[in-house]
Amino acid sequence: MIELKTFLDLPLHFLHLKQIHCLLLTSPIFYTRRHLFLSRLLRRCCTAATQFRYARRLLCQIQTPSIQLWDSLIGHFSGDRRLSFLAYLHMRRNGVVPSRHTFPPLLKGVFKLRDSNLFQFHAHIVKFGLDSDLFVRNSLISGYSSSGLFDFASCLFDGTEDKDVVSWTAMIDRFLRNGSVSEAMVYFVEMKKTGVAANEMTVVSVLKAAGKAEDVRFGRSVHGFYLETGRVKCDVFIGSSLVDMYGKCGCYDDAQKVFDEMLSRNVVTWTALIAGYVQSRCFDKGMLVFDEMLKSDVAPNEKTLSSVLAACAHVGALHRGRRVHCYMIKNSIEINTTVGTTLIDLYAKCGCLEEAVLVFERLHEKNVYTWTAMINGFAAHGYARGAFDLFYTMLSSHVSPNEVTFMAVLSACAHGGLVEEGRRLFLSMKERFNMEPKADHYACMVDLFGRKGLLEEAKALIERMPMEPTNVVWGALFGSCLLHKDYELGKYAASRVIKLQPSHSGRYTLLANLYSESQNWDEVARVRKQMKDQQVVKSPGCSWIEVKGKLREFIAFDDKKPLESDDLYKTLDTVGVQMRLPDELEDVTAES
Structure with missing residues (x-):
């Protein structure tokens, strides 16, 4: 009997369990320990609908199933929301009163069912006197938060006297789901003041809040107080949250440091680092991390692929983007809506419109x-x-x-x-x-009217705007004035855009160009002097080029790589000579 009990604890397929059931029916020992073996078989049933029907037949063979058995059954079927709901219905029809362990696994699934009456289960909890049980109450708070009923979650939390770390964490998650990240951080501080110690889940949640709020100071304080001091053990989930937080705050060096110090990493960790680099516009570093990830035999997920494809699109790395696309095809990775959208953006920005259309047409959704x-x-x-x-x-x-x-x-x-x-x-x-x-839509309309020469209509639209015109709106009008040589209106638009962006060198340059086209050299000199007096420095131009799959960056007046610059200028001189050579040969031929 002991060996059979141990055998039932082994990982077995559903077919094996049915075979064991048949053997038990033919064995004399089954009738002396009937309920024990049936209970163990029942607990091993999986979550498929056919297995649920089999579990019901097993239950019928047990004369008085205990509440522990029912709780175990509901818990086992919690992965399938409808089956856990059906198990609870059968339990109540058999007249079994639920316990404090019945509702938490049940609520996890039921609160996600759109066609279920959420408040009916709350009423059952109150009916059986379990509404004051903290374990059940915390499950209700989490359930209401996950289903978007934030007011009910807050009401339950406020009415809970003996709040523990699970209660506070559920409320922090509630604000995260609602997008109120500042409130989530406030609740975390309040929890700390009450003397409730944070656990791993709390730290993960509050780091998410700090990342979404881009509050690196708050994130660093959590990192230092809980993790550096060892108050909370840093596992792969917390480490991934740290990398994500620093990345979203633009502190990619800190994200890389945390990443390097982690003993174990998963796909979430790698993805957080890649996304952090892409968000900080360090696209080449993000792509290099992706290459290291593949070398480490870590399979990317949807978020990873979207991030690296976005990096390729921003710098025009078509060859590398195609390699990522080929990797997805080779490994039979389904191109879903998110990844497909990023692929369309990549091919469109790299000049491959036909390939973008092909990806678009092949998307199912x-x-x-x-x-x-x-x-x-x-x-x-x-x-x-x-x-x-x-x-x-x-x-x-x-x-x-x-x-x-x-x-x-x-x-x-x-x-x-x-x-x-x-x-x-x-x-x-x-x-x-x-x-x-919004202001950007008005800017598009100003650009539309301006390109067609309807400058007065564009100006009238700006004057009718319900909000204050932005630099983008005035910039669109200014560009149209340059195009159609309306210098007076152009000067007016330039004065407004410079007022909004006094440190933007490009605006001064365009204004100087406007004055030079109108032969007003005194104003050109005045604009140049104004730039010098206000210490407005023109940002150096930057471009990327992909050669044999390797991305190279070029910055105007870059003196950090003198040897590469010398080689580049020598190559350009050689190209210039070769371009002039046919003309010179033609001149010599003509003279002879």
Whole structure:
């Protein structure tokens, strides 16, 4: 009997359990220990629907199933929300009163069921006198938070007298889910004041809050007080949260240091570091970390692939982006909506519009971000009508546009000169889609009118704006004035944009160009002097080029790599000589 009990504890398939059940039915020992063996078989049932029916038949063979057995069954079926719900219904139909261990696993699944009555289970908890039990109460707080019923979670928390670390952590998670990261940090401080010691889950949650708030000072204090001192053991989950927090705060050196000190890393750790580098615009470092990740035999996930593809798109690393795409195909990784959208953006930005369209057409599901990326691709390549038509195809597919979608299609209209179409789209934002245009949408309309020479209409639109015009709005008008040589209106627009961006060197340069085109050399000199007096320094130009899969960066007036610069200039001189050679040979031939 002992050997059989031990055998039942081994990892067995469902078919093996049924075979053991058949053997037990033919064995005399089964009838002396019937309930024991049936209970053990019952606990080994998995979460498939057919196995649930088998578990019900096993229960029928037990005369009086105990509450512990029912709790075990509900817990085993908690991975399948409907099955755990059905197990609870059968338990109540058998007249069994639930215990404090019945509801926590049940609530985890039930609160995610859209068609279930959440408050009915709360009523059952109150009915059986379990509402004052902290273990059950904490499960209710977590359940209400996970289902978006934040007010009910707060009400329960406020009414709890003996709050423990689970209660506080559930509330910190509640604010995280609601996007109130500052409130989450405030609750963490309050918890500390009450003398409740934080655990690993609390630290992970508050580090997430610090990362979303980009409050590196708060994150460092948590790191120092709890982890450096050993109050909370730093495992792979906390380490990953630290890397993520420092990355989101732009402190990629700190993120790299934490990463290097970690004894074990998982895909979340690698992804957090890559995403941190990409967010800090250190795209080449992010791609190098991805290469190291693959060499370490760590399989990337959706977030990893999206981050590295975004890095490739920003610097135009087409060859490397294609390698990532090939890796996904080779390893049979499904290209879902998120990764597909990033791939579309990559190919469109690298000039491969046909490949972007191919990825777009092969996606089974497309959300608003996917459509917007494709519209942006058409707009960037000058296919204004294609972007415009795709926008209406998106609407016919019952996908509602967002603010970025309107910016993309309005930008396409501006580059294609589709004034009337752009005007109708702009008006439809509020009339049809109940969406208030932002300053960036007004900037697109100013650019649309300005490119067609409707400068007075563009100026009138700025004057009617319900918000203060931004530097982008005035910059669009200023660029149009340069294009159509309206120097007076251009000077007015330049004065406004310089007032908003007094340290932006590009604005002064454009104003000096405007004065030089109008032959006003005194004003050119005045602008140059104003830049010098205000110590406005022009930011050096920077560009990337991909050669044989390796990314190279070039910065104007870069004196940090003199040897490479000398080689580069020698090569350019050689190219210049070779370009002039045919003309010189032609001149010699003509003279002879």
